[in-house]
Amino acid sequence: MSEPASESVSLREPILVFDDVHLSFAGVKAVNGVSFEVGARELFAIIGPNGAGKTSIFNVLSGVYRPQRGRVVFDGVDLVGKPPHRIAALGMARTFQNIELFSNLTVLDNLMLGRHHHIRYGAPSAFAWFGRARREEIANRAVVENIVDFLELEQWRAFPVGLLPYGVQKRVELGRALAMEPKLLLLDEPVAGMNLEETEDMARFVLDIRDELDIPMILVEHDMGLVMDLADRVMAMDFGTPIVTGTPSQVQADDGVIRAYLGQEHPTEVTT
Numbered sequence: 001m002s003e004p005a006s007e008s009v010s011l012r013e014p015i016l017v018f019d020d021v022h023l024s025f026a027g028v029k030a031v032n033g034v035s036f037e038v039g040a041r042e043l044f045a046i047i048g049p050n051g052a053g054k055t056s057i058f059n060v061l062s063g064v065y066r067p068q069r070g071r072v073v074f075d076g077v078d079l080v081g082k083p084p085h086r087i088a089a090l091g092m093a094r095t096f097q098n099i100e101l102f103s104n105l106t107v108l109d110n111l112m113l114g115r116h117h118h119i120r121y122g123a124p125s126a127f128a129w130f131g132r133a134r135r136e137e138i139a140n141r142a143v144v145e146n147i148v149d150f151l152e153l154e155q156w157r158a159f160p161v162g163l164l165p166y167g168v169q170k171r172v173e174l175g176r177a178l179a180m181e182p183k184l185l186l187l188d189e190p191v192a193g194m195n196l197e198e199t200e201d202m203a204r205f206v207l208d209i210r211d212e213l214d215i216p217m218i219l220v221e222h223d224m225g226l227v228m229d230l231a232d233r234v235m236a237m238d239f240g241t242p243i244v245t246g247t248p249s250q251v252q253a254d255d256g257v258i259r260a261y262l263g264q265e266h267p268t269e270v271t272t
């Protein structure tokens with residue numbers, strides 16, 4: 001049986017269109033005419049040497065920086081000029097290079113904080129703890145419990161996050177982003193500082209997010225082995241400008257990419 005027309009059309013539409021975006025800081029062109037699209041089920045990676053503009057793109061996407069030129073359309077909504085909390089409420093979630101969790105709160109409480117965009121009851125209802133407030137709390141707890149299962153956090157659920165191993169803390173941060181039930185997930189160096197086992201675990205969870213939860217992602221990462229293994233497509237940048245966008249093998253073979261990385265301290269980084 002063929003799919004209904006409206007569904008097949010929406011599956012083909014990109015979740016994100018980043019169109020000719022320019023962002024400068026006092027003469028430094030951090031993002032210089034960058035365009036790309038992310039498909040509805042795509043794992044799109046952005047790579048580039050230090051200072052290439054990767055974090056600036058994330059900051060434009062999440063509303064921290066406002067570009068001087070260009071369009072950013074997320075799920076049909078123009079994001080330019082919208083504040084970060086509005087963009088998050090539209091369904092864009094982000095993890096950070098440095099862990100940003102409440103270290104004194106438990107894993108469960110940190111995950112519940114990811115639900116705050118989904119809490120709709122008002123103060124009187126919450127105060128009296130009946131009806132809608134109670135039903136919503138139960139529903140939010142159920143979402144969080146599913147994430148605990150999905151990310152295999154069961155044994156850590158009641159521990160304060162600050163006491164947990166680094167790799168588990170990064171997983172909790174990923175869980176908090178998933179608790180928002182995002183339409184697009186931005187992963188900023190998710191395996192930075194991890195050992196091999198933690199990196200392999202994180203890689204498995206990222207693939208499961210794409211394949212089982214159907215959540216598209218943008219991955220910024222310096223670990224080239226990971227990027228080339230996981231990504232559907234890769235955009236390589238240097239000095240704020242894309243060098244090439246394509247499949248991992250196309251990008252690895254690109255002369256411009258090899259030149260950009262040969263200028264770096266670790267010229268073998270681009271090989272996997």
Ligand SMILES: Nc1ncnc2c1ncn2[C@@H]1O[C@H](COP(=O)(O)OP(=O)(O)OP(=O)(O)O)[C@@H](O)[C@H]1O
Binds near residue numbers: 028048051054056057
């Ligand atoms: N708030 C800012 N003020 C001034 N310059 C900035 C600011 N943010 C970024 N830049 C500059 O913009 C350029 C791109 O920086 P960005 O942090 O986006 O690079 P990156 O690719 O994420 O680097 P890294 O891999 O080291 O995180 C750099 O030259 C940087 O110094």
